[in-house]
Amino acid sequence: MPSLKELPPRRPEPPAPEDSPVRWERIDIDRYEVRAGGATIGFIDxxxxxxxxxxxxxxxxxxxxxxxxxxxxxxxxxxPPGAEHAST
Incomplete structure (x- = not known):
């Protein structure tokens, strides 16, 4: 297994489908905001x-x-439990 230093940096993730109850948006070069039901539930750096x-x-x-x-x-x-969303 290659070390983490040998792994390439990530490319931006595509946006969530319009009908997904869990959505994410790239808000900075290295940060996503994750929302469910219109409210922010977390972030992904x-x-x-x-x-x-x-x-x-x-x-x-x-x-x-x-x-x-x-x-x-x-x-x-x-x-949130039970929230279904599309895979990336």
């Missing part, structure tokens, strides 16, 4: 090849809950 997931409505108070190499896993980790 891109650090090299790793997605760092933060749960919370405000970035300055959000709490790290997961680090993963998979964007879909990142989104699901802060999605």
């Amino acid at each position: 891109v650090v090299g090849a790793v997605f760092v997931v933060l749960a919370g409505r405000r970035y300055d108070r959000a709490v790290e809950v997961l680090q993963t190499l998979d964007f879909t896993t990142a989104v699901r980790s802060i999605s």
